[in-house]
Amino acid sequence: xxxxxGMNCNVPTDICFSFSGFQQRGxxxxxxxxxxxxxxxxGKGARLFLxxxxxxxxxxxxxxxxxxxxxxxxxxxxxxxTHGSVxxxxxxxxxxxxxxxxxxxxxxxxxPDFYPELNGSFTPVGDTDxxxxxxxxxxxxxxxxxxxxxxxLTLLHTLRELTLRIADQGILNxxxxxxxxxxxxxxxxLHYLVRRAPFSVAHLKDxxxxxxxxxxxxxxxxxxxxxxxPLTDNETWLNMAAGTLWLFYDGEAxxxxxxxxxxxxxR
Amino acid sequence: xxxxxGMNCNVPTDICFSFSGFQQRGxxxxxxxxxxxxxxxxGKGARLFLxxxxxxxxxxxxxxxxxxxxxxxxxxxxxxxTHGSVxxxxxxxxxxxxxxxxxxxxxxxxxPDFYPELNGSFTPVGDTDxxxxxxxxxxxxxxxxxxxxxxxLTLLHTLRELTLRIADQGILNxxxxxxxxxxxxxxxxLHYLVRRAPFSVAHLKDxxxxxxxxxxxxxxxxxxxxxxxPLTDNETWLNMAAGTLWLFYDGEAxxxxxxxxxxxxxR
Numbered sequence: 001x002x003x004x005x006g007m008n009c010n011v012p013t014d015i016c017f018s019f020s021g022f023q024q025r026g027x028x029x030x031x032x033x034x035x036x037x038x039x040x041x042x043g044k045g046a047r048l049f050l051x052x053x054x055x056x057x058x059x060x061x062x063x064x065x066x067x068x069x070x071x072x073x074x075x076x077x078x079x080x081x082t083h084g085s086v087x088x089x090x091x092x093x094x095x096x097x098x099x100x101x102x103x104x105x106x107x108x109x110x111x112p113d114f115y116p117e118l119n120g121s122f123t124p125v126g127d128t129d130x131x132x133x134x135x136x137x138x139x140x141x142x143x144x145x146x147x148x149x150x151x152x153l154t155l156l157h158t159l160r161e162l163t164l165r166i167a168d169q170g171i172l173n174x175x176x177x178x179x180x181x182x183x184x185x186x187x188x189x190l191h192y193l194v195r196r197a198p199f200s201v202a203h204l205k206d207x208x209x210x211x212x213x214x215x216x217x218x219x220x221x222x223x224x225x226x227x228x229x230p231l232t233d234n235e236t237w238l239n240m241a242a243g244t245l246w247l248f249y250d251g252e253a254x255x256x257x258x259x260x261x262x263x264x265x266x267r
Numbered sequence: 268x269x270x271x272x273g274m275n276c277n278v279p280t281d282i283c284f285s286f287s288g289f290q291q292r293g294x295x296x297x298x299x300x301x302x303x304x305x306x307x308x309x310g311k312g313a314r315l316f317l318x319x320x321x322x323x324x325x326x327x328x329x330x331x332x333x334x335x336x337x338x339x340x341x342x343x344x345x346x347x348x349t350h351g352s353v354x355x356x357x358x359x360x361x362x363x364x365x366x367x368x369x370x371x372x373x374x375x376x377x378x379p380d381f382y383p384e385l386n387g388s389f390t391p392v393g394d395t396d397x398x399x400x401x402x403x404x405x406x407x408x409x410x411x412x413x414x415x416x417x418x419x420l421t422l423l424h425t426l427r428e429l430t431l432r433i434a435d436q437g438i439l440n441x442x443x444x445x446x447x448x449x450x451x452x453x454x455x456x457l458h459y460l461v462r463r464a465p466f467s468v469a470h471l472k473d474x475x476x477x478x479x480x481x482x483x484x485x486x487x488x489x490x491x492x493x494x495x496x497p498l499t500d501n502e503t504w505l506n507m508a509a510g511t512l513w514l515f516y517d518g519e520a521x522x523x524x525x526x527x528x529x530x531x532x533x534r
Contacts, residue, residue, distance in 0.1 A: 097389065
């Protein structure tokens with residue numbers, strides 16, 4: 001299994017603090033040694049850093065943890081390979097373009113028997129179940145909406161419907177962003193918090209690093225952090241319910257919809 | 268205008284030496300201050316480093332010039348913006364997936380009136396003429412060959428035909444790679460050399476750095492370097508003729524075809 005880290009903000013913010021803790025789990029305080037990656041949106045552009053090395057040893061991860069790249073949407077991933085070998089093309093997050101926007105996707109879970117028929121508009125480069133899910137989601141979005149990107153809520157409800165169609169085939173925690181908003185699906189385990197005024201001090205779980213956000217922020221700043229497991233030990237992280245799909249926009253959890261097949265909840 | 272740098276090799280090779288010289292031209296010895304980028308293929312995977320900052324000042328460029336990433340196909344670009352603002356989404360190289368392979372493209376030149384009708388399969392994210400050319404090339408390749416990637420020579424001749432259709436609309440020096448081979452189009456200015464045994468000493472033009480390749484190579488290594496302007500001052504660079512499209516594979520210029528509209532050569 002893997003771990004996910006996402007950030008969605010109302011102003012461009014760097015993720016150095018959270019990433020420093022997350023990075024330790026890639027071979028240091030955690031077992032996710034099989035590569036790591038992080039994607040930053042800056043406007044419509046995206047920067048993607050990928051490395052099949054453990055993040056705790058990676059010169060590129062070291063740069064990323066120290067070099068403040070300000071972004072409103074970030075997705076990061078550390079990998080413990082369960083499906084697909086340890087290779088660059090199997091390293092998350094994955095990136096594709098749809099509707100003139102980059103889309104970034106990272107997955108934690110397993111969908112080992114998910115081999116959808118794809119029409120060639122998005123084809124996996126590597127051999128992970130995760131990239132197959134991503135290609136299938138984008139193909140379905142394009143098929144549904146043609147050449148025009150729908151609004152955020154329409155995207156959320158369409159992603160819910162698509163997720164429902166495949167969620168019973170495995171474990172599907174994922175983060176997905178088009179640079180405007182961030183979708184987070186919890187099929188098993190995912191947490192989040194929103195930092196907003198009054199800002200206070202946060203202390204990492206995985207390294208003895210403390211930050212006083214009140215010194216670094218302006219009163220209207222708002223930052224949502226989504227992570228497989230809480231990154232700090234003195235803040236309140238919300239445990240996202242299994243079978244929920246969330247829309248984060250402008251640093252807030254704007255909407256949450258259920259993705260349980262009706263039968264599984266006994267309704 | 269911009270400058271291009273490409274590398275195609277028969278064994279994974281790092282580009283630290285050539286990139287160190289190239290990097291200086293992005294705001295140091297050259298005027299190309301409007302961003303830079305570099306893409307490395309490793310197997311089917313690709314790493315793309317992009318920065319809208321001048322390469323000479325960039326912490327990421329510094330890392331790339333010192334961190335040996337071994338690759339058989341590399342494309343780099345330093346930008347002097349002529350069309351499209353200085354933003355991350357306008358920074359070359361551009362990346363898309365086609366046929367389950369990443370494709371990387373960088374352009375030097377200008378195609379200011381090139382606004383093709385696109386069917387939505389590849390849509391520019393930024394507003395450069397270069398990304399429009401890239402999307403148009405990939406759309407045409409997919410339309411022509413459906414879901415199966417043709418062989419290298421078929422790709423070369425198809426790219427020649429496509430380039431011929433648009434070459435009279437501007438200046439179109441480009442590098443394009445799918446990780447297997449590298450295509451280089453010279454509409455105006457491009458040079459290359461092949462380093463092979465017996466290897467000797469090379470000295471950069473833009474920095475006082477010398478490398479003795481005989482100490483770093485094995486007898487069968489073969490590395491083609493393609494650059495807008497020669498990067499070293501003690502090696503023989505071949506001046507590629509205007510109106511030629513080249514296929515580089517395994518560190519050699521395998522094939523070269525003309526891309527002059529027949530009329531322009533007076534045939």
